[in-house]
Amino acid sequence: MPAIEVDDLTRSYGALKAVAGISFQVAEGEVFALLGPNGAGKTTTVEILEGYRHRDGGQVRVLGFDPATGGRAYRERIGIVLQSAGFEEAFTVAELVRLQASFYPRRHDPDELVTLVGLADKRNARVKALSGGQRRRLDLALGLVGAPDLLFLDEPTTGFDPAARHRAWDLIARLRHLGTTILLTTHYIEEAERLADRVAVLRAGHLVAVGSPQELQDGCRLPGVVTFRLPAGTTGADLPDLAGTVTLDGGTVRVETHTAVPDVGRLTGWARQRAVDLPGLTLTQPTLEDVYLTLTGEVDDVH
């Protein structure tokens, strides 16, 4: 049974179709990232799955429950890490995690969890004295303390410094190895690329792509880009015929091509024949970020 099954989900606010009929499944143990620009419908979708927002239409099953009616039995099985949980500022870190643990029949050891998220030295600090990044780590501990089968992670590393972000990524990777299913929303494409087995891209309430990061990159129709400097003693007119589009900027040649390997082969063959080098030769394939920006219509041409 998939951990999450969404079939033709819709939700409107007045005339605005915030979620316009989306379908996807998340397997047990999978890390699934929901990406999309501001206002694409991510929060609406996630809150419907969490049971905090009603839907207008479609079927939703999460861990076998309908989140709209699953009640406490459902909530005990999920963990939620919000962007800014409004928790009690006067508690210490350890007190708050222990308090949260007391709401769950199954739980991780609160003290171990505080250490796991890297807050051991802040165990006895009051929540109000934490930095933004430390608060986010506390949010993560609070989301995990009920030993959830499914964890909702909403922008888990927003506001983290680079080292803290890498620690959080390691932690999320460890949770994945322990078999926790994770639904992640993020604005960091690199985060999705590193952590997610599959990525879904939402645009104006529609799913425009679902697949592994590699599948999305392979399936995109964006060109690769070959660049090098013109070898001494040659001009653009000397270059061999290529399938890609060639532009010259000063002495730098740029080839946008959907058939990078044959074009690079022709270029290196040509250079060998003339006994010249292709200085600074690079081949850049579209990144997941390029694919994302194209899918969401945020750029016309990313190269």
Ligand SMILES: Nc1ncnc2c1ncn2[C@@H]1O[C@H](COP(=O)(O)OP(=O)(O)OP(=O)(O)O)[C@@H](O)[C@H]1O
């Ligand atoms: N309670 C609400 N009432 C009216 N409109 C809403 C409400 N909540 C969301 N919307 C609208 O629905 C659309 C989707 O919003 P949603 O919060 O789901 O997007 P999002 O993808 O999570 O965006 P962000 O990345 O900015 O968090 C937006 O146009 C938003 O303005």
